[in-house]
Amino acid sequence: MMPLFFASTSAYVRKVMVCATVLGLADEIERLDSAAHPVVRDERIAAFNPLAKVPALRTESGICLYDSRVICEYLNARAQGDLFPQQGEARWQSLARQALGDGVIDAALLARYEFSTRPPEKQWPDWADAQLKKVAAALADIERQVSDFSHRPNDIGLIAIGCALGYLDFRFAELDWRASHPLTAAWFAVFDAHPAMVATRPHV
Structure with a gap:
C-alpha cells in the first residue's frame, strides 16, 4: 500500500486519484486524513512533505513524493501507463x-x-x-x-x-x-x- 495524505476537496488530490483510478492503482492507495491550510500547518503532512501540502505520497520503498505532478508521473511509470506521452x-x-x-x-x-x-x-x-x-x-x-x-x-x-x-x-x-x-x-x-x-x- 502507498499512503497518501488526502483531502476530498483538493483538486490536486483529485488529479492524483483520477490517474490512480485510470491506471488501476486506486486500491493500492491508503488515504490518510489531513487538514492542509495556508496558515495553520498540519505536521502530519509535513512528515511526508516539508511544505505540508497535499497531495503527498510515500512509495512502498519509502520515498516521499510531492506534488501532484510528480505523484501522477510516478503512478504512470509504476503502472506502465500512457498518461504522459514519452516524446x-x-x-x-x-x-x-x-x-x-x-x-x-x-x-x-x-x-x-x-x-x-x-x-x-x-x-x-x-x-x-x-x-x-x-x-x-x-x-x-x-x-x-x-x-x-x-x-x-x-x-x-x-x-x-x-x-x-x-x-x-x-x-x-x-x-x-x-x-x-x-x-x-x-x-x-x-x-x-x-x-x-x-x-x-x-x-x-
Missing part, C-alpha cells in the same frame, strides 16, 4: 496543458484564500480579481483548444484541465464559466461523466 510534440503539448490546468487551480485557490482565510480587515479584493482574470484567460485558451481534446481521461493534460473545471464548479459556481465557453462545456459534460471523474468528485 515529441505530443509530450510538450500534454505537459503544457497540465500546466494550464494546474494554473487555473492555483489562481482559483489564491482567490478563495483571500476571503476564506484572511481576516476581513486584511482582505484585498483587487488581488482576488487579478487571480480570477488568470482563470478567465485560461478558460479562453481552453475554449480555443478543446476541439482537439479526447473525451476520456487518457492524458495528464486533460486530467488536469478536467480537475480544474471541476474545482471551479465546486468553489466558484457563481462564475458560470459554461455560459461563455460552450465548446468547453460540451466537452466537459462528457469528460466529467467518465467513471474515474465521477468517483473522485469533490465533496465537503
